[in-house]
Amino acid sequence: MSSSPSHDTICLPITFINDLSKSNDLHETLTLISYWLPKIIESDRASVCLNNGSDETLEVFALCGNNAIEAHTVLPISNTMVGRVYSNKQLELNNNLAQSKELDCQILHKGGLNSCIDAPLQHSGTCVGTLNIGSFESDVYSPEDCAQLECIANWLANYIHAQMEITEQKKRAETDPLTKVNNRHCLNTVGNELLKRWETDQQPFSMIMIDIDHFKQLNDNYGHHVGDQVLVTFSQVINQVIRKSEHFMRIGGDEFIVLLEGNVELATKLAERIRVAIKDMAVQHNDDSLIITASCGVTSVQSQDNSLECLYNRADKALYQSKENGRNQTTAI
Numbered sequence: 001m002s003s004s005p006s007h008d009t010i011c012l013p014i015t016f017i018n019d020l021s022k023s024n025d026l027h028e029t030l031t032l033i034s035y036w037l038p039k040i041i042e043s044d045r046a047s048v049c050l051n052n053g054s055d056e057t058l059e060v061f062a063l064c065g066n067n068a069i070e071a072h073t074v075l076p077i078s079n080t081m082v083g084r085v086y087s088n089k090q091l092e093l094n095n096n097l098a099q100s101k102e103l104d105c106q107i108l109h110k111g112g113l114n115s116c117i118d119a120p121l122q123h124s125g126t127c128v129g130t131l132n133i134g135s136f137e138s139d140v141y142s143p144e145d146c147a148q149l150e151c152i153a154n155w156l157a158n159y160i161h162a163q164m165e166i167t168e169q170k171k172r173a174e175t176d177p178l179t180k181v182n183n184r185h186c187l188n189t190v191g192n193e194l195l196k197r198w199e200t201d202q203q204p205f206s207m208i209m210i211d212i213d214h215f216k217q218l219n220d221n222y223g224h225h226v227g228d229q230v231l232v233t234f235s236q237v238i239n240q241v242i243r244k245s246e247h248f249m250r251i252g253g254d255e256f257i258v259l260l261e262g263n264v265e266l267a268t269k270l271a272e273r274i275r276v277a278i279k280d281m282a283v284q285h286n287d288d289s290l291i292i293t294a295s296c297g298v299t300s301v302q303s304q305d306n307s308l309e310c311l312y313n314r315a316d317k318a319l320y321q322s323k324e325n326g327r328n329q330t331t332a333i
Helices: 014-021 026-040 081-088 103-110 143-173 184-201 215-222 224-241 264-279 308-324
Strands: 045-051 057-065 074-076 092-094 115-123 126-135 205-212 247-252 255-261 282-285 288-291 294-300 330-332
Touching: 014 026, 026 045, 026 057, 026 126, 026 143, 045 081, 045 115, 045 143, 057 081, 057 126, 074 081, 074 103, 081 092, 081 103, 081 115, 081 126, 115 143, 126 143, 184 205, 184 247, 184 255, 184 308, 205 215, 205 224, 205 264, 205 308, 215 224, 224 247, 224 255, 224 264, 224 282, 255 264, 264 294, 264 330, 294 308, 308 330
Parallel strands: 294 330
Antiparallel strands: 045 057, 045 126, 057 074, 092 115, 115 126, 205 255, 205 294, 247 255, 282 288
16 A cells, blocks of 8 residues: 555655756656656656647656656557546546556556556646556555545646746747748757767767758749748658758758758768758649759868857858759768
């Protein structure tokens, strides 16, 4: 049996409350919650599931302990206990997971757990996710544990909602409204972080500058609405080529940048993959199929670089050479 103080008392560690009040972002908040929950209500697993932007799924955003359902796992709302708790906004207790036919309960049981509680995270009548705890033992959780977890969830929902709002505001501030890729502000943030790692750990990184060939002429001939369509499709194609660890951003007009870890050879290969993908891209306008090409300039951090502007200027110079030599090509410096 878990060790709850009493039916009407909740004892929270002072360190947890202090750490939570100092939390700077959503990830840190969720990590703290999942770390401290098993210490507040004795458990072998604690996780936080949140809505991930879909009407049909939830995602495990933080986890501590047993990893039968790992962090970042996406779970369907249908046919899961966590999904029902989220939809109905009501806590549920299952002290015998072996008897459950629901997907998440079956996975947890297969991973060694036998009891769990899911509590909704509600803010102003809206459910943003759930708190989940689990135990290796059967019949371990009491009604007092349920009441305690529900009260904690109601309290923590305010912190989580506030951090979600901050995260969303930050994302909007760093996102280009047309193409939905990162903007120039993100270039400075990510670029300076990579530069700092280069200065401290000699971790190489590279910059690819990409420019759509004859974009002004395209705008003049077809109109800015078609130009916008090209920019959106162009961005979608590049997002399909790059990896999640590579940072793609629009810094103005038809000028884009990719920042990535690795040397100039690695970056040149990626630039070529991007260029070929763009060449194969077609944008339909009435009965016309507009063929788009792009020029790329590539550079890598060098020993004399003391600012991100050093890389930017070299990449810009390399891009200029690609244009001077006929466009639709990649130049590395």
